[in-house]
Every structure is written in structure tokens, then in C-alpha cells.
Amino acid sequence: MSKKKDIFGDDIEESKDFASFEELFAQSEKGLDRKLRVGDxxxxEILSIGKExxxxxxxxxxxxxxxxxDLLDxxxxxKYKVGDVIDCVVTAFKNGEIRLSKRGSKNATTDSLEDAFDMELPVEGRVTETCNGGFRVSVQGKTAFCPISQIDLKFATDANEYVGKKFEFLITQMDKRNMVVSRRRLLELxxxxxxxxxxxxxxxxxxLDGxxxxxxxxGAFVELEAGIEGLIHVSELGWSRIHDPHEVVSIGQSVTVKLLKTEELDGKLxxxxxxxxxxxxxxxxxxxxQKFPVGTVVKGKVEKKEVYGLFVNIAPGVTGLLPKSKWRDSVDASQFENKKRGDEVTVQVDQILFEEKKISLGLPGEVEDTSWKQHTAANSGFGSLGDAFKNLNIKPK
Structure with a gap:
């Protein structure tokens, strides 16, 4: 602990609290010399919150x-209270005041369009009318031009739907005579x-819900949050083979989906x-x-027809192949030749390749006739052929 002299020249101990206070005071003095500039x-800390x-x-x-x-939700x-700490950007100096805007706020404003252009801060504008190649936009009393390709993230099929509405824009080009703005650029950011x-x-x-x-x-695109879309590939719409996504979903339908992965490709998520x-x-x-052990006979529907056989759906998400070789020589061969998608067919599970998710199907086999094995002398009135020879005292040569 450091030593200091009192007014009589004697050594005194400096407390930790005093040292801390001195450090804070020194830091505050440094802040007095700090000079802010537009864009800093x-x-x-929020010191007070008034109505305006x-x-x-x-x-x-x-x-x-x-x-x-700028503090509204x-x-x-x-959404803030006195004492909360927030990140701001210096937008202007006016009448000895430091004007701030909340960093990243859509409501950020500046007193100078030049400052907004230099700092890439959004400004509010109203689309007044359509013109050749885009729109005229009123921004703080001045007229700006917004190309039609820059009015939205999607292509504007009906330009008139934007007229009369207020939006936030970024100023992308500015000189003494012209000002060009982009809403698309702001939406992308x-x-x-x-x-x-x-x-x-x-x-x-x-x-996730979407x-x-x-x-x-x-496939189908799902809006998960404002401006956030994901894709359900057609193969992930259902366990069965889907030929058209419209079979499963429709525009405006609410769905619960599983997030498989997120990746950034070419700067896009x-x-x-x-x-x-x-x-x-x-x-x-x-x-x-368990449900379809080998030998099971089941009715299914033809899902797809190929030159080498029929793909038969035997349960939701479970499809097997009935090879042409299995029915080509059967008495019902002509019927199988004429089968088309959606037709019903009775098949038998011949083989399951579980790891490969493949099922080989065949035609239900006829029950083997083994009644000949039960045919004995007792029910036919004769013994064995050997017994017959014995009874006749004839020895077979």
C-alpha cells in the first residue's frame, strides 16, 4: 500500500477506496478532453427519458x-429504462447539442442528408409517383429517385402498390442535383x-414454426421470421415419394419444420x-x-412404372420394387403390363435390405401341395408296394 504525507509531513496509508476514486476521477478527466465527431x-447510460x-x-x-x-419497440x-446502457451513433452537432441515434435502429434520423449519405444511415421517404425506370421519393422535402429494382427484395410486379407509402431508404448516390435511394439495400442489410x-x-x-x-x-419455401426463409426440399415433404409439392402443402399454410442445417453460400444464408x-x-x-417380415402378403398401390418393373407403395413412406422378371411369365402378365400409377396390386415381401431402405417384392406364391405325403395304406386300402409283393409270394426282381 502506497504512502502519502499528511499536512504535518507524517506518513499516512492510502486506502483502496481512495485509490479507486482517484483512478475513476483520472478517467473522467480524460473524458473531458475527448472530442466526438459525426459517425462516432x-x-x-440513459440518464432520462422524456415524451419526445x-x-x-x-x-x-x-x-x-x-x-x-428511437427507443420504442x-x-x-x-423498451428501455433510466440506467440502461445502449449503443448509439453521433449523427449531428446542433446548437451545442450532441445528436444521437440508436445504432442499427430503423428510426434513426439525421439533420443532414449529407451525414446520412456519408454514414449510410437510413432516412424516411414517401413514394410520390412512378416514373420511367422507377419511383420518385420525397425525402426531407427533396425529391429522390429509386430504381424499380431497388424498391424491394422481390421484383415489383405492380409498381402502383408502393405509391403513397412511407419506407426507410439508404442514400446510394448524392450530388448537388441528384439523389438516388435504395430500399432494397437497407432490407438486405x-x-x-x-x-x-x-x-x-x-x-x-x-x-420451428413457419x-x-x-x-x-x-420444394416449398417457408417464412420462419421476418425476412428469413428456408427451403423444404421435395424429398423432405413426406416419407412417401412426392411428385408435386402441391400434394402436401399450400401457400399460406402454417407448418412445423425441423431445422436440418444452415450454411452460407455466395454471401447468402x-x-x-x-x-x-x-x-x-x-x-x-x-x-x-416387424410390420412386413419376409413372406408377408400385402396390398399396395403402383407408385411408378419402369421398364424393369413396378414400384409399389405398401405403406406411407415404404415403397418396394416388383421386378418385371417376377410377373413376366405369370398368367396375369398382361394385367401387370397394363398397370399404371395408383392401381392396386397384391404383392409378397421377398427380401428386405434394411440399411439400404430397399424391399424386393414378388407375387404371392401358391401353397405347395403336400397331401401326397399323407397318402398311406390306411386310407387307400393298400400297403406299400413291397407288402403287395409279399402277399403274392412274388419276389420282385
Missing amino acids: EVRG EAFVSTGTPVDGLILTK ENKEV QRAENEGTFMLKHQPGAL KIVRIERF KISLSLKQADGEGNPWLQVP
Whole structure:
């Protein structure tokens, strides 16, 4: 512990609390010399929250002013309280005040369009009308141009649906005469942020709720969160073979899916989902050995016809192959030749390759006639051929 002199020149011990106070005081003095600039990031404590404005400490002698609407949640309620620490960005200096906006906030505003352009901060604009190649947008009393390709993440099939509405934009080009804005760029940044949060929040194997928003021949797209979509490949829609996703799902349908994996490809997040694996009944193949042992005769439906045979579905998610060689020489060969998808057929389980998830089918075999083995002298009136020779005293040569 360090020593200090009192007013009489005697040594005194310095307490730990005093040392801590001195260190904090020294740090606060350093903060007095700190100079902020537009664009600087500030982490500060909320000092007060008013109806229109709130104040946040900046680490300088001057506290920062932030609009209260920048602290609202999606329900338009203040989601912070005095004492909370938030991350902000310096947007402007005006009348000796430090103007702040919450970092990443969609409500962030600036007093200068030049500052918004330099710092890539969103600005609010209203689409006033369509024009050649895009839209005219009113931003803080000035007219900007938004190309039609930059108004949304998806292609704008009906341009008029955007007219008269307010959106957040990023200023992508600005000079003395022209200003170009993009809503798509802002949506992409927000989606990237949401995707990062999604990957941290959900791990493969998780069950998620979503809504079918688009159907393609190769599968169905599910909206899991705002701006977050995943794909259910057609092979993951059901345990049975699916020929058209419309057979299983429809647009607007609510579904529970299993998250298979997330990966980033070409800068985009790819989310793979499964509808069938989210089903509590599980994989029907696990029940095959017990439910369909070799020799079982069962009725199924033709699922697919090939030159080498028929694929027959014998249970949901369980399909076997009836090779052409099994019925080519039968009396019903012509009937099998004319079978088509959906037709019923009676088959017999001949072989199960469990690990490969394959079943070989055949035609139900006729019961072997063994009645000849029961034919004896007792029920025929004659003994054996040898006995007959004995009775006649004739020895067979």
C-alpha cells in the first residue's frame, strides 16, 4: 500500500477506496478532453427519458440527445429504462447539442442528408409517383429517385402498390442535383443482421414454426421470421415419394419444420428444413422388419412404372420394387403390363435390405401341395408296394 504525507509531513496509508476514486476521477478527466465527431459510436447510460427526447451519457462533458421514438419497440412502447446502457451513433452537432441515434435502429434520423449519405444511415421517404425506370421519393422535402429494382427484395410486379407509402431508404448516390435511394439495400442489410441472429439462436435439430410462402417444383419455401426463409426440399415433404409439392402443402399454410442445417453460400444464408422429420411418428422404415417380415402378403398401390418393373407403395413412406422378371411369365402378365400409377396390386415381401431402405417384392406364391405325403395304406386300402409283393409270394426282381 502506497504512502502519502499528511499536512504535518507524517506518513499516512492510502486506502483502496481512495485509490479507486482517484483512478475513476483520472478517467473522467480524460473524458473531458475527448472530442466526438459525426459517425462516432458511443456506448452510454440513459440518464432520462422524456415524451419526445431522452438523454444519454457520452463520456464527455456534454450529454447526448436521442429521440424517444428511437427507443420504442414494435409495439410502440419504450423498451428501455433510466440506467440502461445502449449503443448509439453521433449523427449531428446542433446548437451545442450532441445528436444521437440508436445504432442499427430503423428510426434513426439525421439533420443532414449529407451525414446520412456519408454514414449510410437510413432516412424516411414517401413514394410520390412512378416514373420511367422507377419511383420518385420525397425525402426531407427533396425529391429522390429509386430504381424499380431497388424498391424491394422481390421484383415489383405492380409498381402502383408502393405509391403513397412511407419506407426507410439508404442514400446510394448524392450530388448537388441528384439523389438516388435504395430500399432494397437497407432490407438486405437488415436481413443479414436478422440471419446472423437466427444462426446464433437456432441450432440444427430445432423444431420451428413457419408459413409456406412459395412453392416450386423442387420444394416449398417457408417464412420462419421476418425476412428469413428456408427451403423444404421435395424429398423432405413426406416419407412417401412426392411428385408435386402441391400434394402436401399450400401457400399460406402454417407448418412445423425441423431445422436440418444452415450454411452460407455466395454471401447468402441457405436454410434447409424438413417437414417429414418434424412428424412425431418418425421414420416408417424403422417398423418395416416387424410390420412386413419376409413372406408377408400385402396390398399396395403402383407408385411408378419402369421398364424393369413396378414400384409399389405398401405403406406411407415404404415403397418396394416388383421386378418385371417376377410377373413376366405369370398368367396375369398382361394385367401387370397394363398397370399404371395408383392401381392396386397384391404383392409378397421377398427380401428386405434394411440399411439400404430397399424391399424386393414378388407375387404371392401358391401353397405347395403336400397331401401326397399323407397318402398311406390306411386310407387307400393298400400297403406299400413291397407288402403287395409279399402277399403274392412274388419276389420282385
